[in-house]
Amino acid sequence: MTVSAVVKTYGRGSAEVRALDGVSAGIPRAQFTAVVGPSGSGKSTLMHCMAGLDLVTSGSIVLDGVEITELSDRALTRLRRQSIGFVFQSFNLLPQRTAYENIVLPVTMAGGPPNHKLLDYLVEVLWLASQLSHRPAELSGGQQQRVAIARALVTRPAVVFADEPTGNLDSRTGAEVLSFLRRSVDDLGRSVVMVTQDPTSAQYADQVLTFEDGSVIEIAVPDADTEIPVVPVIASSRRPAGASLAGCPS
Numbered sequence: 001m002t003v004s005a006v007v008k009t010y011g012r013g014s015a016e017v018r019a020l021d022g023v024s025a026g027i028p029r030a031q032f033t034a035v036v037g038p039s040g041s042g043k044s045t046l047m048h049c050m051a052g053l054d055l056v057t058s059g060s061i062v063l064d065g066v067e068i069t070e071l072s073d074r075a076l077t078r079l080r081r082q083s084i085g086f087v088f089q090s091f092n093l094l095p096q097r098t099a100y101e102n103i104v105l106p107v108t109m110a111g112g113p114p115n116h117k118l119l120d121y122l123v124e125v126l127w128l129a130s131q132l133s134h135r136p137a138e139l140s141g142g143q144q145q146r147v148a149i150a151r152a153l154v155t156r157p158a159v160v161f162a163d164e165p166t167g168n169l170d171s172r173t174g175a176e177v178l179s180f181l182r183r184s185v186d187d188l189g190r191s192v193v194m195v196t197q198d199p200t201s202a203q204y205a206d207q208v209l210t211f212e213d214g215s216v217i218e219i220a221v222p223d224a225d226t227e228i229p230v231v232p233v234i235a236s237s238r239r240p241a242g243a244s245l246a247g248c249p250s
């Protein structure tokens with residue numbers, strides 16, 4: 001995904017806010033990109049524009065060769081359903097549906113059957129086997145976020161956008177969630193873009209875009225040899241060697 005000279009303004013005249021002030025950045029395929037910066041610097045606005053949830057004022061955003069800023073509403077909706085997965089701070093699960101129904105919802109809404117090999121894999125690595133029949137209110141925050149990650153990955157999207165995915169979790173549970181996002185890059189070849197205010201979360205990323213006042217002021221590549229925090233079961237290195245998904249359809 002390539003973002004070129006993107007400007008996004010809200011309001012007019014003296015009330016105009018320039019949320020994005022000519023942002024350019026590459027989002028490499030099958031890599032984990034973290035977007036960091038102070039509150040109000042434009043991180044969420046960029047993510048909403050990249051996900052086709054908000055229109056740019058000017059500039060270009062290309063996903064898999066498609067200029068998404070020129071798509072119709074209908075085409076954008078299709079793009080979001082087929083090519084984009086979302087993970088939100090507040091989980092956004094449907095309260096009346098079970099964990100299983102929430103996970104497969106994007107596939108059933110598109111009229112297709114779920115890919116059972118992928119589904120089995122997601123349920124196993126996200127430790128959800130014993131929670132599938134539970135409703136969200138019966139799950140912990142970490143369990144709900146793991147359901148949301150499975151839901152985001154079940155359509156095999158080109159990009160997963162995660163907006164403060166650990167914001168409502170304690171640090172240990174947050175580390176688990178970050179490890180799962182890391183694995184969705186390493187094991188399933190997904191591209192992940194995560195907005196976060198937490199600098200330690202950015203340690204899980206391959207590249208870190210730092211925002212200030214609507215502009216990217218730094219693009220950094222964290223040291224690949226840096227150890228990231230250890231969480232149970234999941235390996236501690238940036239590229240976990242254990243429990244790989246060999247043979248799992250990506």
Ligand SMILES: Nc1ncnc2c1ncn2[C@@H]1O[C@H](COP(=O)(O)OP(=O)(O)OP(=O)(O)O)[C@@H](O)[C@H]1O
Nearest residue numbers: 010011017019038039040041042043044045046197
């Ligand atoms: N719908 C909107 N209408 C008007 N102004 C907006 C709107 N959305 C965002 N803004 C403004 O655009 C700027 C960037 O906001 P944005 O939410 O992208 O920042 P952020 O870095 O994601 O902040 P936070 O970390 O607090 O979520 C801010 O000045 C914000 O007030």
